[in-house]
Amino acid sequence: MPEIAEVETVRNTLKRMILNKKIKEVNIIYSKMIESDIDDFKNILPGKTIMDIKRIGKWLIFDLGKYYLLSHLRMEGKYFVKKHDEEINKHEHVIITFTDNTDLRYHDTRKFGRMNLIKKEDLYKVEAIKKQGLEPTDKNLTANYLYEKIHKKNLPIKTILLDQTIISGLGNIYADEVLFSSKINPLKKGKDITLNECENIKVSSKKVIEEAIKCGGTTIRSYTSSLGVTGRFQQYLNVHKKEGEKCKNCGNIIKKIKVGGRSTYYCPNCQKEDME
DNA sequence: AGTGCGACCCGAACGC
DNA sequence: TGCGTTCGGGTCGCAC
Numbered sequence: 001m002p003e004i005a006e007v008e009t010v011r012n013t014l015k016r017m018i019l020n021k022k023i024k025e026v027n028i029i030y031s032k033m034i035e036s037d038i039d040d041f042k043n044i045l046p047g048k049t050i051m052d053i054k055r056i057g058k059w060l061i062f063d064l065g066k067y068y069l070l071s072h073l074r075m076e077g078k079y080f081v082k083k084h085d086e087e088i089n090k091h092e093h094v095i096i097t098f099t100d101n102t103d104l105r106y107h108d109t110r111k112f113g114r115m116n117l118i119k120k121e122d123l124y125k126v127e128a129i130k131k132q133g134l135e136p137t138d139k140n141l142t143a144n145y146l147y148e149k150i151h152k153k154n155l156p157i158k159t160i161l162l163d164q165t166i167i168s169g170l171g172n173i174y175a176d177e178v179l180f181s182s183k184i185n186p187l188k189k190g191k192d193i194t195l196n197e198c199e200n201i202k203v204s205s206k207k208v209i210e211e212a213i214k215c216g217g218t219t220i221r222s223y224t225s226s227l228g229v230t231g232r233f234q235q236y237l238n239v240h241k242k243e244g245e246k247c248k249n250c251g252n253i254i255k256k257i258k259v260g261g262r263s264t265y266y267c268p269n270c271q272k273e274d275m276e
Numbered sequence: 277a278g279t280g281c282g283a284c285c286c287g288a289a290c291g292c
Numbered sequence: 293t294g295c296g297t298t299c300g301g302g303t304c305g306c307a308c
Contacts (some may be wrong), residue, residue, distance in 0.1 A: 002302095032284090058302080075285095075301050110285045112302070128303080155279075162302080172301065261281075263300075 002073040004135065004169025005212035007058050010079060014060075014104075015053050017081050021098040022049045030093035033106070036117045044117060045069070045096065057132040057168035061123075068123055070116040071106070077113035080105045132168040136205035141167065143199035150198075153190030157201075159260040160190050167205060174212065176240040176265050178204045185271045186257070186264045211236065239265040 002010070026045045028034060034041050044067060052063035062069040071077070080092075084101045094106040094115065106113065116126065124130050133149075134141040149166045150157070160166060161175040170178065179186050181204035184197055193201075215236065238248055242265055243256035252269035 072302085074303075076287095108285095109287065110301085112285060114303090153278080159279095164303085261301095 002058060002075070002077065003171035003174050003212075004055075004058060004209055005174070005215075007055055007060055007073065007169075008213050010073070011053050011055050011060060014079060014081075018050050018098070018102075018104055019053070020049060020051075021100065021102070023047065023096055024099045024101075025097045027095040027097070028093075029088070029095070030111060033093050033108075033111065033113060033115055034117075035114050041115075041117050056129055057135065057164055058171070059129060059132075066120060068118055068120055070118065070126065070129070072114050072128075073108070074110070074112035074114070076110050077106065077108040080107055128164075131165045133164060133166045135168050136170070136209040141202055141206075143195055143202055146198040146201060147193070147195050150190035150193055155190055156187045156259050157184055157190060157193055158186035158262070158264050161201075161205075162260075162262070169209065170205065172262055172264075173237070173240045174205070174208055177208045177238060180239045180266060180271060181208060183270055185273045186259050186266050187273065239267060241265065 023045050026042055028038065028041065031038055045064075048064040048067065050062055051065055054061040054063060058072060060071040060073070062071070080103075082103050082105055084097050084103050086103075088095070089105075089107060091107045091109045092105045093108055093111065093113075096104040096106075098104070106115070118126060134145065146166070150160050153160060158175055158179060161170050161178060162172065176186070178201060182197065182200035184193070184200070239254050242254040245254050246252070247254055247267040247270060250267065250269045252267055254265055255268050257264050257266075
């Protein structure tokens with residue numbers, strides 16, 4: 001599933017492929033994908049040039065000059081660059097055609113992804129963007145910042161790590177990996193997390209995300225990043241999707257549980273419940 | 277305010 | 293084998 005490392009990989013790949021291309025026309029096949037006005041989307045995009053591609057948390061941001069096109073891939077969103085005359089795949093929902101007759105095609109089997117065309121000055125009026133917390137690589141992400149955000153919360157730390165308003169960009173895969181690396185039980189409540197553990201979470205999230213970005217992200221289940229790029233990080237996963245396998249650290253069997261409705265993998269020995 | 281949970285989707289995995 | 297059912301996963305919105 002696209003988490004911060006996957007989105008970053010998509011961003012870098014797309015920058016190489018479509019930067020400076022000029023939009024000729026837009027074909028919206030599945031209109032629920034577009035959160036902003038559909039007519040604006042069709043009318044404003046033609047003539048615009050892809051000036052830059054940025055990212056905030058898991059949001060991909062196409063810089064079009066006066067406008068930003070925001071794109072959230074949710075679980076299975078991908079981009080492909082194809083020739084305009086290639087047959088349209090049934091999971092391709094939005095097609096942006098450039099003046100050189102290549103397409104940027106948004107592909108999403110689950111149709112969960114969303115796009116939003118906004119004026120640049122309105123970026124921080126978008127609620128989801130405004131609320132984004134600090135990224136794992138942000139220098140301002142400190143143990144104290146985390147401690148302040150979570151020490152009154154009664155929620156399991158796993159659930160807290162998925163909250164984008166605290167740390168931005170972690171999803172279900174990396175949250176499990178960060179907790180394993182921090183040796184914290186996923187069910188431990190926010191209010192029971194010590195400052196020292198916050199330091200471990202900070203260090204681990206930075207390490208896990210930087211490694212994952214270096215590998216081009218994780219390819220798991222149906223998720224492959226765009227353009228045939230296959231992430232290599234899955235071979236470095238320690239717990240996620242490893243139920244029944246031996247912990248690489250201690251040899252105990254990795255367990256799978258549900259936390260806040262989400263599948264959660266952990267080592268019951270390395271991440272004991274009563275450990276501080 | 278904080279928390280919990282269903283809805284959104286549909287391919288894959290599972291159960292019989 | 294074939295069919296019906298359940299699951300998963302990020303985020304939002306609503307209920308408590």
